Amino acid sequence: MRIDIVTIFPTFFDVLDISLLGKARQSGLIELGVHDLRDHTHDRHRTVDDTPYGGGAGMVMKPEPWGEALDGILDGAADPVVIFPSPAGEVFTQSIARELAQEQHLVFGCGRYEGIDQRVFDDTAARARVRLMSIGDYVLNGGEVATMAMIEAVGRLIPGVVGNPESLVEESHEDGLLEYPSYTKPAVWRGREVPPVLLSGNHGAVDAWRREQQLARTRAVRPDLLP
Numbered sequence: 584m585r586i587d588i589v590t591i592f593p594t595f596f597d598v599l600d601i602s603l604l605g606k607a608r609q610s611g612l613i614e615l616g617v618h619d620l621r622d623h624t625h626d627r628h629r630t631v632d633d634t635p636y637g638g639g640a641g642m643v644m645k646p647e648p649w650g651e652a653l654d655g656i657l658d659g660a661a662d663p664v665v666i667f668p669s670p671a672g673e674v675f676t677q678s679i680a681r682e683l684a685q686e687q688h689l690v691f692g693c694g695r696y697e698g699i700d701q702r703v704f705d706d707t708a709a710r711a712r713v714r715l716m717s718i719g720d721y722v723l724n725g726g727e728v729a730t731m732a733m734i735e736a737v738g739r740l741i742p743g744v745v746g747n748p749e750s751l752v753e754e755s756h757e758d759g760l761l762e763y764p765s766y767t768k769p770a771v772w773r774g775r776e777v778p779p780v781l782l783s784g785n786h787g788a789v790d791a792w793r794r795e796q797q798l799a800r801t802r803a804v805r806p807d808l809l810p
């Protein structure tokens with residue numbers, strides 16, 4: 584998969600060199616391009632924002648640098664999906680992560696300040712699939728943290744990125760429920776025992792217990808996930 588990111592903070596994405604995603608890049612499963620929006624300004628101050636038409640607080644990102652940056656990425660690209668992180672977007676979920684993991688090319692446009700001139704979305708939507716995506720009902724200072732979260736969630740679903748694909752199946756949200764609690768050795772720690780069923784060797788009983796735990800947890804903290 585090819586991933587391009589447009590941002591005014593390119594060094595923010597240096598951490599994509601490490602961990603599972605860093606390995607995926609080294610092995611060629613993920614190809615990453617990070618683009619500095621300010622490289623597409625043409626004034627002495629490298630200006631990317633201006634005051635909003637109609638008045639109001641804050642600044643709006645100017646369309647010209649965005650247009651030029653996205654032209655450079657999209658011209659000649661084969662059917663990319665362009666994602667603009669935004670608290671006004673659809674909510675990013677595991678099922679959207681699975682959808683995006685099937686794509687060949689994702690482009691993330693990280694806005695800052697009060698947002699990006701609307702015409703950038705309209706112009707991009709005229710030549711590519713565009714999705715505004717929120718990572719939750721809270722406000723961040725910009726799209727960078729949201730982009731990192733989405734890249735990690737999508738990247739680990741690309742075949743070969745996570746060593747043991749079975750570990751993807753049993754985790755929170757994959758089956759619509761929260762994960763069951765996990766235990767490892769020792770069997771007693773600070774007087775706290777591992778639930779005996781997990782030491783029983785009875786796989787049917789273990790599966791049933793885990794399912795019960797998933798349901799109880801989901802009912803307690805995320806009843807909205809239950810049918």
Ligand code: ADE
Nearest residue numbers: 668669670717718723729
């Ligand atoms: N930018 C600011 N807040 C955001 C959020 N919650 N999700 C995605 N992008 C954002």
